[in-house]
Amino acid sequence: MKSFGFLSFGHYGRGTGPYDPDAARALREAIEIAQGADELGVNGAYFRVHHFARQAASPMPLLSAIAATTKRIEVGTGVIDMRYENPLYLAEEAGALDLIADNRIALGISRGSPEPALRGYQAFGYTGSSDPRGADLARDKFDLFLRAIGGERVAEADPEQFGPGQRLRIEPHSPGLTDRIWWGSGTAATAEWVGRLGVNLMSSTLLTEANGGSFAEIQAAQIRAYRQAWKEAGHTRTPRVSVSRSIFPVLSKEDLWFAAPMGDQSRDQIGMIDGFVSTFGKTYSGDPDTLIAELKADVAIQEADTLMLTIPSQLGPEVNLRLLENFATHIAPALGWQPNTEGPTTGYPID
Template sequence: MHAFGFLSFGHYGHGSGLGDPDARQALHDAVEIGVGADQIGVNGAYFRVHHFARQSASPMPLLSAIAARTRDIEVGTGVIDMRYENPLHLAEEAAALDLIADGRVALGVSRGSPEPAKRGWEAFGYTGSTDPRGADVAYEHFDRFMGAVRGEPVVDADPRTGPAGRLRVEPHSPGLERRIWWGAGSRESAEWTARQGVNLMSSTLLTEATGASFTELQREQIDRYRAAWRDAGHEWSPRVSVSRSIFPIVSDIDRQLFGLRGQASSDQVGVIDDLRSTFGRTYADEPDVLIEQLRADPAIAAADTVMLAVPSQLGVDYNLHVLRAFAEHVAPSLGWRPNTSGPVEALHVRS
């Protein structure tokens, strides 16, 4: 593990109290968590994107706000649902943000997960899908998006206003194409991701259930991705990220919230989006136990980036406490070094 970041699902409610922030508070908290994480030396701040739900939906304003107040941390998504996106507009926004952030943008995109709305992408104007999950829309949008990000011409110039020829989307940010990830939910989709020439993002859910443990199945997914990448002959080395729910227990608050969860947690098999799926466990224990558990995780061993799914509803202080605890007590033993040149801040959380 060379890097770690946090992955926020951005849940919000009606503002009734701790654990139930309204939309405004959730967004402001996300910015402050990003700023605090940058000071700790965390490598990345990533956000889930959902529509028609009380969660983060439009990521660019949020990522822009974090990028404007930070120096080192990578800002990105995990993942943008391409069924809902105008691919050329997204490419414009991504390039502009990347130029403002001096190359600190890393966008995870994918077909997306099940949404509350039935065929919600059609309400955004993207009709004509023959797939009940809208995968054909997502793949078409992704192809156009990547072409635009790579600077490929997409439209004829109007000779009445300038020279004839073909025009690309502007602005263009060189290098951004190597910081796009596809969120793959299976071994087959990981191989497809490699052929597309983009990085691999794998979460705490795989839309497969073979009888193997989640970590073994995810490791096979990563190995097949890397083999397909080599076969495709791409001329650069990709990144691979995995997501985990990890909570070092270093205070009484941690024990109250997660002390029993780690002991009882194990992989689960269920059905999501009509697919039999495997869900990864939660890691919650004393730091020395966590280190041994995570060293034994074959998928973490094969990935370069680990994204910690954080309980964003619990507020800025507790989320930064989780990140500090991982950075100070666990991550260095897994090979991590902070983004910043200064030392990791000591813990200052009341028990």
């Protein structure tokens, strides 16, 4: 494990109590958690994106605020639902964010998970999908987005201003931005597609596959399929791979209180999501020695270079920074991690 960060789902409520922040407080606390994590040497601050829900939605204002007030930490998403996006406008935002962050971004993008709204992307004005889940919209838009951030001239210029036959690229342009884009994958087929495409792989605590193996085994197989496809496609850059886990180090009675409600989440779960039989990853909870042994035995964590810890963001900065500090101090070094002192790197070795 070369790096670890936190993944916030950005939940907020109505501001009725200490663990029920309203939207404004949730956003301010997200910035505070990221700033504290930066001081701890944590590598990344990543945020889920959901629409029509009391969670983080449009991520760019939040990520820009974090990028402008931190020094080293990578800022990103896990994941932006491409069905809801204008790809050229997103390319403009991504370019600006990458420049503000001094190339410290890791934008995870995907088709997205099921949303509270039925085909909510249609309410945003994006229609014409032939797939009931909008996957074709997401991939077509992603193709245009990648071409735009890569500097392709995607619009015809006004001939009265530029002369005939001229074309324009999206501005601002941030060179190398494509290297900092990730696609969120839940299946081996998608992982292989991502490898051929040549962007980084982001894998969550949910996989839309179930084959009798453990969650970690299924995920590790997907990562290996991705790496093999990357090699066969002949990409020269070294890719990055992240996985997400719910991990609660227990070093005090208070830590035990926060970790106790895990219940059946201490084992993998099989269920239906978005019409697919899916595997949900378990929650890790225990003392440092127990967690170190269990995480070393997690084959997907061993395959990846980046680990994202899902955090209970609604519990506030104090609880979450203690969780991150406990992991950074008592667990992560045994997994090969060292504190971040220089900012994110561009890639990691591939066999």
